[in-house]
Amino acid sequence: MTNTLSPSVAQSQEPATPIVIVGHVDHGKSTLIGRLLHDTDNLQDGKVAQIIASSKKRGLKVEWSFLLDSLQIERDQGVTVDSTRIPFLLNKREFVIVDAPGHRQFLRNMITGAADAEAAVLVVDAAEGAREQTRRHAMLLHLIGIRHVIVLLNKVDLLDFDQAKIEAAEKSVSELLTKLDLEAALFIPASARDGDNIASRSDRMPWYSGPTLTEALAQVPSPASRAELPLRLPVQDVYRFDDKRYVAGRIERGRVRVGDTVIIGTQKTPAKISSIASWHTAPQISAAAGQSVAVTLEPDVIPDRGDLLHKSETPPVAASRIRTRLFWLRQEPLRVGESFHLRLATAEHAVTVTSIDSVVNLDDLQKYAGEEVPAEGFAEITLSASETILFDPFVPGTADGRGVLVDRQQRIVGGAPLLGPAAIADGEKVIHPTGSTVTTQDRTRAKGHRGGVFWLTGLSGSGKSTLARATEAALFADGVDVTVLDGDTLRAGLCKDLGFSEADRTENVRRAAEVARILRDAGQVVLVALISPLLSDRALARQILGEEFAEIFVDADLATCEQRDPKGLYAAARSGKISGFTGIDAPYEAPVSPALHLKTSAGSVESETKTLASFIKDTVRLSGALKARS
Numbered sequence: 267m268t269n270t271l272s273p274s275v276a277q278s279q280e281p282a283t284p285i286v287i288v289g290h291v292d293h294g295k296s297t298l299i300g301r302l303l304h305d306t307d308n309l310q311d312g313k314v315a316q317i318i319a320s321s322k323k324r325g326l327k328v329e330w331s332f333l334l335d336s337l338q339i340e341r342d343q344g345v346t347v348d349s350t351r352i353p354f355l356l357n358k359r360e361f362v363i364v365d366a367p368g369h370r371q372f373l374r375n376m377i378t379g380a381a382d383a384e385a386a387v388l389v390v391d392a393a394e395g396a397r398e399q400t401r402r403h404a405m406l407l408h409l410i411g412i413r414h415v416i417v418l419l420n421k422v423d424l425l426d427f428d429q430a431k432i433e434a435a436e437k438s439v440s441e442l443l444t445k446l447d448l449e450a451a452l453f454i455p456a457s458a459r460d461g462d463n464i465a466s467r468s469d470r471m472p473w474y475s476g477p478t479l480t481e482a483l484a485q486v487p488s489p490a491s492r493a494e495l496p497l498r499l500p501v502q503d504v505y506r507f508d509d510k511r512y513v514a515g516r517i518e519r520g521r522v523r524v525g526d527t528v529i530i531g532t533q534k535t536p537a538k539i540s541s542i543a544s545w546h547t548a549p550q551i552s553a554a555a556g557q558s559v560a561v562t563l564e565p566d567v568i569p570d571r572g573d574l575l576h577k578s579e580t581p582p583v584a585a586s587r588i589r590t591r592l593f594w595l596r597q598e599p600l601r602v603g604e605s606f607h608l609r610l611a612t613a614e615h616a617v618t619v620t621s622i623d624s625v626v627n628l629d630d631l632q633k634y635a636g637e638e639v640p641a642e643g644f645a646e647i648t649l650s651a652s653e654t655i656l657f658d659p660f661v662p663g664t665a666d667g668r669g670v671l672v673d674r675q676q677r678i679v680g681g682a683p684l685l686g687p688a689a690i691a692d693g694e695k696v697i698h699p700t701g702s703t704v705t706t707q708d709r710t711r712a713k714g715h716r717g718g719v720f721w722l723t724g725l726s727g728s729g730k731s732t733l734a735r736a737t738e739a740a741l742f743a744d745g746v747d748v749t750v751l752d753g754d755t756l757r758a759g760l761c762k763d764l765g766f767s768e769a770d771r772t773e774n775v776r777r778a779a780e781v782a783r784i785l786r787d788a789g790q791v792v793l794v795a796l797i798s799p800l801l802s803d804r805a806l807a808r809q810i811l812g813e814e815f816a817e818i819f820v821d822a823d824l825a826t827c828e829q830r831d832p833k834g835l836y837a838a839a840r841s842g843k844i845s846g847f848t849g850i851d852a853p854y855e856a857p858v859s860p861a862l863h864l865k866t867s868a869g870s871v872e873s874e875t876k877t878l879a880s881f882i883k884d885t886v887r888l889s890g891a892l893k894a895r896s
């Protein structure tokens with residue numbers, strides 16, 4: 267809560283109604299926010315005096331935009347001011363203005379759901395009319411599904427409050443919104459600087475009979491009551507206390523009561539809610555959307571993080587091909603075939619762009635077929651996943667239907683509100699991976715350890731294969747189900763069609779990661795021994811394998827590896843018999859922060875094997891002892 271606003275804010279019990287104020291730069295957003303807060307008595311007296319004093323110093327009439335600047339100053343001074351969310355009270359009802367410092371941060375806030383909004387005020391300079399950011403912001407409102415749009419035709423004093431000129435401005439903006447399937451709830455002619463039609467009716471536009479902005483805001487529907495929607499409880503994590511397992515998460519939609527039977531989405535397993543707890547409160551009989559809870563289930567089945575609890579009669583959509591809208595943040599264009607992670611509620615799914623269905627021309631806002639989505643462009647695309655994704659098409663007022671695309675370096679590259687399952691193109695081969703009825707937990711209990719992938723990377727001759735095999739033997743003796751995937755072995759079979767070009771090495775890594783994932787999901791500990799020289803390829807492996815991926819740097823300097831040269835390949839590379847040899851005339855990029863760094867130039871195989879085996883057991887072991895083999 268900012269200390270700028272009067273203490274009366276947030277007295278209301280109703281959830282705040284989030285609104286966004288958007289529009290082209292210099293069309294008056296900041297002035298409007300300052301004026302709105304002042305004219306609705308949401309500013310402490312000191313702040314008003316501060317703004318008036320700052321304005322006078324500059325020979326200005328009151329410059330309301332200084333309010334946001336002062337919020338910026340408070341933020342810069344480290345005062346915990348979150349100027350991206352500015353609460354204010356309007357006739358005992360709480361609103362929150364979702365603003366953002368800067369255009370790109372605003373776009374990011376909007377697409378990542380940081381700025382969930384129920385309504386929008388689109389500020390347009392009536393004299394200038396719609397400009398580039400007007401169109402971009404209006405497009406964004408369409409993209410994230412905000413239906414309640416109030417257009418504030420600002421700075422009408424520059425048009426001498428002339429009705430004909432103002433109505434002409436209204437007409438041009440109305441045509442823009444129509445192209446975007448956006449219908450403005452209404453148009454309000456105003457002057458934010460002077461306060462006309464903001465919180466009080468203007469006496470300079472007697473011809474205008476519509477509401478002031480504050481009257482219009484009072485008509486905005488309060489956040490759709492998500493509690494009336496079908497239950498959706500995404501699993502954040504599973505905790506164990508006093509021999510009980512608690513499934514924790516925030517209820518996104520619907521309600522849950524003790525005694526309800528829920529379905530664990532991906533496992534399709536029914537379970538009964540036997541208790542509901544939430545932080546700092548006594549156990550509850552029920553909980554509703556917006557509440558973070560920890561529930562216990564009967565039987566004591568354990569969902570994976572990212573799974574979804576729902577009722578059997580109202581299941582989510584299940585599909586591995588999904589149509590989404592897209593706001594593309596990356597500065598490079600998006601093309602078909604690119605892979606990302608789709609973050610959806612608490613789940614992350616590896617997805618590939620299988621088609622770009624339409625791209626929006628921001629100039630005329632028409633949709634056209636396109637081969638790529640330009641930087642900061644809008645489009646509709648189809649994503650395909652190697653697994654079934656449970657989701658609900660995005661609706662305003664909810665956050666769980668809005669996906670976020672993340673690249674291999676974990677950067678947010680786009681916002682993707684989900685539209686629905688994608689139709690199958692004629693003749694298209696669509697796969698539907700089957701889920702196992704044997705759960706991860708069944709396997710873990712049977713083996714006494716979890717599955718996991720330990721990815722050994724290093725130069726040729728650094729000791730990957732030697733350590734992988736020695737560690738495999740040690741772990742097996744200790745009762746661990748373990749498998750090695752060695753580069754040479756893969757290249758003799760599964761990857762025998764691959765060479766050592768960058769593209770082939772990427773494909774080699776991808777295949778190894780997919781095989782490792784299948785083995786890990788079957789409860790195996792998998793030791794992958796691959797040079798896998800590039801950071802981007804190892805990031806691809808991490809994307810495919812998710813968090814349970816430990817990078818092990820098998821570190822021997824080039825001189826040591828050349829000296830060892832167990833297969834004579836360094837000599838062959840030096841003599842030019844083979845080219846593109848890693849370390850000689852092909853790059854190796856060392857891990858930046860490996861989970862384990864083994865320096866094998868001077869170490870001993872035995873000591874490194876012991877270190878690696880111990881690290882792996884600590885990572886995959888459960889509370890009980892492993893079942894050592896005689």
Ligand SMILES: Nc1ncnc2c1ncn2[C@@H]1O[C@H](COP(=O)(O)OS(=O)(=O)O)[C@@H](OP(=O)(O)O)[C@H]1O
Nearest residue numbers: 726727753766771774796797798799845846847848
């Ligand atoms: N040009 C070139 N570059 C690197 N390595 C080469 C090359 N040609 C053959 N070899 C032999 O192939 C093994 C590397 O295969 P990987 O699958 O581990 O490599 S990669 O991950 O695809 O880069 C590697 O095995 P290790 O020595 O066990 O690493 C080499 O012996």
Ligand SMILES: Nc1ncnc2c1ncn2[C@@H]1O[C@H](COP(=O)(O)OP(=O)(O)O)[C@@H](O)[C@H]1O
Nearest residue numbers: 726727728729730731732830832866869870871
């Ligand atoms: N500390 C050590 N760790 C691993 N290998 C070592 C070590 N010291 C010597 N070596 C020898 O180095 C060579 C490593 O070859 P290899 O395991 O095939 O490497 P890579 O699989 O990385 O190509 C083997 O001959 C191994 O016996």
